[in-house]
Amino acid sequence: MANSDDARKDQKSLIRPTDDTARLQAKGLVRTARFGALAAIDAATGHPVASRVSVATDMDGTPVILTSMLSGHTEAICQTPSCSLLVGEPGKGDPLAHPRVSLFCSAKQIMRQSVEHKRLRRRYLSRHPKAALYADFGDFSFFRLELMGASLNGGFGKAFELDPSDLIAPVEDLPTWASLEEGAVIHMNEAHLDAVKLYAEVLLKAEAANWRLACLDPEGLDLVAGDWTERLWFAKRLSGPEDLRPTLVALALQARNT
Missing domain, CATH: 3.20.180.10 (PNP-oxidase-like)
Structure with a gap:
């Protein structure tokens, strides 16, 4: 038990105080992300399932995805809205040396006739124009990934824990x-x-x-x-x-x- 407590204390000691530089870096990673890795709980097996998804953002910075209702990860987030999204381009060299942020989210499906849908569709297609080929298919839906918290890794030795208010600007x-x-x-x-x-x-x-x-x-x-x-x-x-x-x-x- 003592070793476990010590390990947790050591892990906490590696987290840097969140400052404006970290906030801006994390917000920039989300705002410029073209894709990300969505992690959800598989509805059939209960195992974690990870899928690559294209990403855009709502005006306040909330991540937005467009997915087919026929895909496994869509079924997963409909059954269990709690999910995570990892964004950040790997770049050249060691991929672990490049910044990335893990977003802890709750998926919210956007109804097709809502005001939100019109806004999110426009913003999403402005980032992913080729998605216009299938965005209006009946089996596709937009989801806002409502932010619950985040973990920023700005590179080796640069770890930060963030609150929704650090990333989202109402x-x-x-x-x-x-x-x-x-x-x-x-x-x-x-x-x-x-x-x-x-x-x-x-x-x-x-x-x-x-x-x-x-x-x-x-x-x-x-x-x-x-x-x-x-x-x-x-x-x-x-x-x-x-x-x-x-x-x-x-x-x-x-x-x-x-």
């Missing part, structure tokens, strides 16, 4: 923001791709590519180019939808003057 006046996002994304991609390109290549130092704006929220922009995803954080969280346009203009001016 959006006030969500209907207004959702409506604004839909129009702003279309407008930026049709009329201001030069600015989007500057955001990615100048402000984020991303490689030259056909960048477009995928999603936005009060904390930043999600930019995509094929398989690449970048997150541009605003200097501070926007207080309301009226702050979006001047912020985008200011970012473009900043990039042009850099």
Whole structure:
């Protein structure tokens, strides 16, 4: 018993105090994730089952997946909503040296006729446009993976425990923001791709590519180019939808003057 207690104390001592740097890293991993490993409890056997799933996020940062009701992992999360999602690109070299975050979640199925469904469908397809081929099939459903907690591994010796409030940023006046996002994304991609390109290549130092704006929220922009995803954080969280346009203009001016 003493050895077990000592081991737990040693494990706890390896957890670093959560700070803003850790929060931003974890939020960035979730916001830019294209895929993740979903872990759930198999409904038939009771064994853990892990599946690769494509990932997007709702405006508040909650992970969103689209799955077929015919798949084993969908049956699993319908039977037992408690699940986990691991995100983080392995990169070159030792995969254990790259940051990743484990999200402890409760899966919530989104009803097809709901307001949530329209918003999540738009945001998901902006990140995974090829999913438009099957997103509206009757056996596919969107799920919000409501966050219960998280464990961030920022690399060797960089472990953090996070609360939902460290990752999720509730959006006030969500209907207004959702409506604004839909129009702003279309407008930026049709009329201001030069600015989007500057955001990615100048402000984020991303490689030259056909960048477009995928999603936005009060904390930043999600930019995509094929398989690449970048997150541009605003200097501070926007207080309301009226702050979006001047912020985008200011970012473009900043990039042009850099």
